[in-house]
Amino acid sequence: MENFVVGIDLGGTKIYTALANLKGELLAELIEPTEKEEKKLLNQLGTMVKAVIAKAGVAKEKVLGIGIGAPGTVDFRTGTIITVPNLPWQNYPLKVKLQALLRLPVEVDNDANLAALGEYKYGVGRGHRDMVYVTVSTGVGSGIIIDGQLYRGSSGSAGELGHTIVEPAGPRCNCGRRGCLEVMASGTAIGLRARQLIAEGYGQEILKRAQGKVEEVNARIVGEAFLAGDLEARAILKEAAFYLGIGLANVVNLLNPSLIALGGGVMNIGEPFLELVREELAEKVLPQPYKDLTVKKAELKAKTGVMGAVALALERFS
Amino acid sequence: MENFVVGIDLGGTKIYTALANLKGELLAELIEPTEKEEKKLLNQLGTMVKAVIAKAGVAKEKVLGIGIGAPGTVDFRTGTIITVPNLPWQNYPLKVKLQALLRLPVEVDNDANLAALGEYKYGVGRGHRDMVYVTVSTGVGSGIIIDGQLYRGSSGSAGELGHTIVEPAGPRCNCGRRGCLEVMASGTAIGLRARQLIAEGYGQEILKRAQGKVEEVNARIVGEAFLAGDLEARAILKEAAFYLGIGLANVVNLLNPSLIALGGGVMNIGEPFLELVREELAEKVLPQPYKDLTVKKAELKAKTGVMGAVALALERFS
Known part of the structure; x- marks a missing residue:
């Protein structure tokens, strides 16, 4: 029985979401401009996750969890966004909020950390x-x-x-x-x-x-x-x-x-x-x-962030 | 049956040698001014190791190995001193030479690395x-x-x-x-x-x-x-x-x-x-x-280097 994870690269201008299998291969991707309002942005993330799962044609029960990379200062331990330029959130408990909304485990980390992880696992850093x-x-x-x-x-x-x-x-x-x-x-x-x-x-x-x-x-x-x-x-x-x-x-x-x-x-x-x-x-x-x-x-260019988010989800949930 | 290790803090002006038990407690210590000649310096190290073992009153067979901290650039993998200010050695395979002289395993690392290790294990870095x-x-x-x-x-x-x-x-x-x-x-x-x-x-x-x-x-x-x-x-x-x-x-x-x-x-x-x-x-x-x-x-003051050398020997040989 195959399982999957979702990765989200949450940027100030756009959100890049992907569903990946346990090898880190992307089966479906979605890109949208970022909502500028606190409440709407959370709902947008929830809707995009559901949409990318549907787009890949897999059952939600097969999704093990979600990894998110966000710019600015992120408290990885609690999944809280502390301060972030260009996003409507401050001291925002994104992990808790999105887990409650989607009933799926979530991890959040800084985007540069996850870009490093993405390049290490799937890009120029292999070896x-x-x-x-x-x-x-x-x-x-x-x-x-x-x-x-x-x-x-x-x-x-x-x-x-x-x-x-x-x-x-x-x-x-x-x-x-x-x-x-x-x-x-x-x-x-x-x-x-x-x-x-x-x-x-x-x-x-x-x-x-x-x-x-x-x-x-x-x-x-x-x-x-x-x-x-x-x-x-x-x-x-x-x-x-x-x-x-x-x-x-x-x-x-x-x-x-x-x-x-x-x-x-x-x-x-x-x-x-x-x-x-x-x-x-x-x-x-x-x-x-x-x-x-x-x-x-x-190497991964526009996919660096989302591949890092996928790598985080795979590390934590698979 | 108790075992021991020897730590050497090899400085440009003095050499600090100690014999420790497996808890890192020093049982004997010796300090001497550093010989300035290539050949004499190796013999000095050999003599000091034997002397500190004798001073502690333990059998040489109970000594598992020797850790050495040296200033300058040290290749830890080969135990070679690459360049070092104030010592008569350059590209000097200290590990190989001292092992041959004493028939005991030797590891050599940079003195600042070992000072960090010493303070971490036995000094201000605990915890x-x-x-x-x-x-x-x-x-x-x-x-x-x-x-x-x-x-x-x-x-x-x-x-x-x-x-x-x-x-x-x-x-x-x-x-x-x-x-x-x-x-x-x-x-x-x-x-x-x-x-x-x-x-x-x-x-x-x-x-x-x-x-x-x-x-x-x-x-x-x-x-x-x-x-x-x-x-x-x-x-x-x-x-x-x-x-x-x-x-x-x-x-x-x-x-x-x-x-x-x-x-x-x-x-x-x-x-x-x-x-x-x-x-x-x-x-x-x-x-x-x-x-x-x-x-x-x-915290360890003059003992920082030698405690680091002891910690290295304990990590590698016990």
């Missing part, structure tokens, strides 16, 4: 025992796999690479501190830096690609200009790579993983940007832990 | 599952305990907190990079900073404590001046604490340990300096991992 997954997009997040296990730390909040300090005199981060990796090298930081340069009269190639609208300049457009050979775009990305190099070198010097897997929108700029990051990292890391290190792009 | 031990002395080193196990990384070189970068524009470190924690906040850095200030005409209170000899000013003397209320000494230590705060906050944000244990000569300045470090750390760490964190001085 590695110690790896760090780093996502560079709106913010910078990370998840740590140690000896083949997701490492959550003593109270569930490990993996905050985005808030390690890489430039003590740097600008202030959303978290209130100065010079966090996130405020120096995220997609948000890259876009902001480009708009600042344009305001100072530079970056005309970048501005052209945004049809002259400075407010529409973002990391994606900077990336396009860089790939087209624009030197100002290159300088902006070189600076972000410099700080990513520090953040990654620090984690490699500390943890000596065999793999750094890089994901998130900014990494979609492509191989030339990854090469900048590799160069900066190589300069800043000790020879010993660098010798056995591989730095690669994450 | 913690996830802790980071940090030593601030001539250099800055660390050892990481994860889920009750010493974490060595994918190729044995984890724990290099001293070479995480905390000030990208900082001075050059011995390792060749800029602004490592070690070059910003070690005892060596504190002494150097004080001598620079004196050369510029400041730090007269500090200079007095060195009988006017600027070349004798070191971190210990800066610490004494600080405890006596000297504001210039305080400023020097505040700067070291600022960078220690960054390094520690970064490791706490990444690993969410329940304990940071601080050892090494610089921490002997005492509680007022530890308080500076705690303040800086508190400002730089995220609220979530900080909530469950304790920051304490290591």
Whole structure:
């Protein structure tokens, strides 16, 4: 008798739900824009779970449980969403609420943790025992796999690479501190830096690609200009790579993983940007832990989060 | 029939050897200055092991093996000392050599790793599952305990907190990079900073404590001046604490340990300096991992290294 699990990647803009068998193969998937209202969002999750089960054509009794990845600070032990940008929940006991609604066991964890787990089980991390997954997009997040296990730390909040300090005199981060990796090298930081340069009269190639609208300049457009050979775009990305190099070198010097897997929108700029990051990292890391290190792009792309949620559900319920 | 192990803390200036029972209780101890010549040093280790066994009055056949902690880069898997400051060895297969000499099993690991293990098993780390031990002395080193196990990384070189970068524009470190924690906040850095200030005409209170000899000013003397209320000494230590705060906050944000244990000569300045470090750390760490964190001085003092070596021998041979 075959059993199944459901994985949910709960993002600020969209929700990605999938039903998987015990091998982690996806049998049905559903994607919807995220509801912006507290009550509606819970009902949406319930409806999507039922719909994805129905879509796969399996009986609800065969579903062992649900894994959910959510952005922001999540208390894994209680399944509570503490604070989260772009979602209507705060100190929200999602696990308890969704269990009551669906009468199925639920586990909730941070999305970067689950992305690390997804890449470790089903993506670029296969065969590695110690790896760090780093996502560079709106913010910078990370998840740590140690000896083949997701490492959550003593109270569930490990993996905050985005808030390690890489430039003590740097600008202030959303978290209130100065010079966090996130405020120096995220997609948000890259876009902001480009708009600042344009305001100072530079970056005309970048501005052209945004049809002259400075407010529409973002990391994606900077990336396009860089790939087209624009030197100002290159300088902006070189600076972000410099700080990513520090953040990654620090984690490699500390943890000596065999793999750094890089994901998130900014990494979609492509191989030339990854090469900048590799160069900066190589300069800043000790020879010993660098010798056995591989730095690669994450593989699962848009499915990274949902595969991590599936992996969590399989770990806990099968 | 009772068995025993031998632990060796191999330092650049002295060697601390002890024989312990299977509970980790020390039955005999020996301390000697370190031989400076390659061949003599190996023979010294052999002689000390025999002497400490004889001193305890136990039969050599009851000794299960030897654990050794050495400074610098050590390949734990082969027991080879790769590079080490202040010892006459380079790429030296200490494990193989000492095993051949004594016909006893030997394991060799980095001294900071073993100090972490010693404090975890017998010192301030008892009862913690996830802790980071940090030593601030001539250099800055660390050892990481994860889920009750010493974490060595994918190729044995984890724990290099001293070479995480905390000030990208900082001075050059011995390792060749800029602004490592070690070059910003070690005892060596504190002494150097004080001598620079004196050369510029400041730090007269500090200079007095060195009988006017600027070349004798070191971190210990800066610490004494600080405890006596000297504001210039305080400023020097505040700067070291600022960078220690960054390094520690970064490791706490990444690993969410329940304990940071601080050892090494610089921490002997005492509680007022530890308080500076705690303040800086508190400002730089995220609220979530900080909530469950304790920051304490290591407990085993001069015995930290040898107790770690004993713990290693007990793990591997008993």
